[in-house]
Amino acid sequence: MNRLILCPGRIILNEHQMATILIIDDEQNILVTLSRALQLENYRTEVAGGGKVGLSKLAEQPVDLVLLDVKMPDMDGLDVLEKISESHPGLPVIMMSGHATVEIAVRAVRMGAIDFLEKPLSSEKVMVTVANTLKLRQLCEENRDLKELAGLQNRMVGDSPPMRVLYDQIKIVAPSNGRVLITGENGSGKELVARAIHENSLRASNPFIKVNCAAVPRELIESELFGHEKGSFTGASQQRRGKFELADAGTLFLDEIGDMRLSMQAKLLRVLQEGEIERVGSADTIVGDVRVIAATNQDLPKAISAGRFREDLFHRLNVIPIRVPALRERREDIPALTSHFLRQACEQNNRPAKSFAPGALERLSDHDFSGNVRELKNSVERLVIMVPDDTIKPTDVDCWMKPGLRPGNTEGTESSFYNPDLTIKEMLANAERTFILQALQNRDGHVTNAAKQLGLERSHLYKKMKALGIRQ
Ligand SMILES: Nc1ncnc2c1ncn2[C@@H]1O[C@H](COP(=O)(O)OP(=O)(O)OP(=O)(O)O)[C@@H](O)[C@H]1O
Ligand SMILES: [Mg+2]
Structure with missing residues (x-):
């Protein structure tokens, strides 16, 4: 089945137009009329006059949907359905019957049928049911792809001793409710660690909410965290829930906490001490159950000495400290990380699978990744996009890793x-x-x-x- 392809300014393909539908029915006139009606709607059709032929057609070619009669002389429709569910799990099957009883319908749905059409068939009803079923299938597939992609993006790669220590820490810390302060150089994987803690915690099915304290304008951070009442300040035209409320029963990730201003630090401290928040412009207190994980690439003890960070807040946040090692402390992870990012970049940029020629990976590994894993990831993506061949050679690495020759730096x-x-x-x-x-x-x-x-x-x-x- 073709996917819906949205290309601005180009033709939009209708994902249903080329879907193949297999009709299994012993009544010849149903096969003919249904097939013709579906073809008029631009579906491809295959017909089978019985269950056995239907199953063998299914084994021979890809089919997107099956319309299946319940009563057939050679094989009962429900038996065919059972075989389809075993051989093609997830393939949508719509049952058709002239003797539609609730009992059969319920049994069929339990066995995996997606819908039930009663004979005599109304062509309008068939078209709507077929279109909805195909749409649902497409959404499910897209959802699965997105989940896979998200899973791939959130997967932590690396088996070096420092990473193994990190995994052990995550495993121990995750099920508790203790606050965690994650430190590490930029791009080393702090956010990934925060997500891993959440995903391995008892809160995993509840929200993981991130606030980048450096990215929110200072006059809005209080409302961002705690929410506001309508009319509480200029521009507050609606009541809004803050990130603390949104993270209820889940995890709130306060990223770049070292960049939070002192006045806001005081407010955050009070909330962490009292376990209650007040929306801006409201005197009511809201009690929530939020686990706070913070992260920074700053040296907070130094920031405390310089008067830029409150010591009491540091102790509140730093219940469990986790340090993410820099990439140079675990260079042995570079090959595994590189092949992970290579796969990811090819998928995300619609490029065929690429590989490194002998010597190219070594050249890449020699590089000093001061930007840590993010720099490695970006470098691999750049190579995937800029090198036209399927094999990335040592000279390509030299070319695209030299600062002076990076794209945009020339002319x-x-x-x-x-x-x-x-x-x-x-x-x-x-x-x-x-x-x-x-x-x-x-x-x-x-x-x-x-x-x-x-x-x-x-x-x-x-x-x-x-x-x-x-x-x-
Ligand atoms: N161990 C790892 N395995 C796979 N991908 C990783 C790993 N560590 C980091 N990454 C990827 O590298 C990128 C940077 O990671 P992340 O955003 O977690 O770093 P960070 O320490 O929070 O960076 P910053 O200091 O800039 O906020 C992300 O795309 C992340 O998915
Ligand atoms: Mg980060």
Whole structure:
């Protein structure tokens, strides 16, 4: 079955148009009329005059949906259904019967049939049921793909001794309710660790809510965390629940906690001490059950000495400290991480599977990944996109890993952004996108440092990245 392909400005394929439907029925006239009606709606059809032929057709070719009669002389429809459920789990089967009794319908649904049509068939009803069933199947497949992708993205890779220590810590810590403070260099995997703790905890089926304390403008952070009442400040046109409330029974991940301002630190401390929150503009207290995990790449004891971070808040958050090792402390993980990112990047960028030629991986491993795993991930994605061959050679690695030769660093003349087909707004957006990507690349994906270089507020840069579709 073709997937719905959304390409702006191009033809949109209807995912149902080429679906193949197998009709199994002993009544010849049903096979003919149903098949013709479905073909008129652009479905491909296959017909079988009995259960046995139907099953062998199914074994020979891919089918997207089966319309199956209940009463047939050679084989009972429910027996055929049972065989289909065994050989093709998940294949939607719609039963058809002239003797539709509730009992048969219930049995059929229990055995995996998706719907039941009563004879004489109404062609309108058949079309609606077929279209809905195919749509449902497509959504289920997409959902499964997304889950697989999310699972792949959230999987922690690496079997080095420091990673094994980390996995043990996660396993011990996860089932408790203790607050965790995750530290580590930028791009080392702190967020992944926070997610792993949540997913291995008893809260796993409840929300994991992330707040990037560096990305939220300082005047909005209180409302972001605790919510607000309608009219509590200019722009508060609706009542809004804060992230603490949204994380109820789950985990709240306070990322980049080292960047939180002192005044907000005091408010957070009070909430952690008292276990209650108040929405901005409300005197009512809300009691919740939230596990807090915080992360930072800053040296908090140093920030405390410098008067930038409250010591009492540090102790509240640092109940269980976890340090994520830098990539240079576990270089033996580079090959496994590289092949993981290679697979992921090929899938995400619609590229055929690629591999490294002998010597290329060693060249990559020699690189000093000061931006840690994120830099390795971005480098592999760059190679996947920029190297046209299926095999990435050592020379490709040399070419695309040299800062001076990275894309965008060459010939950055003003005319390179000029495009007669674009409006000035679009050209400016392209230019802005390129400059931000370059700044991020030069700062190994570290947004705070890139913002500094560009002379922007961190939150402003985050906003721009979001608007320009730049993933961190
Ligand atoms: N062990 C790992 N296995 C697989 N992927 C990883 C691993 N560690 C990090 N990654 C990937 O690297 C990227 C950076 O990881 P993450 O965002 O968790 O780092 P971070 O320490 O939170 O970074 P920052 O300091 O910039 O906030 C993510 O895409 C993440 O999925
Ligand atoms: Mg992070």
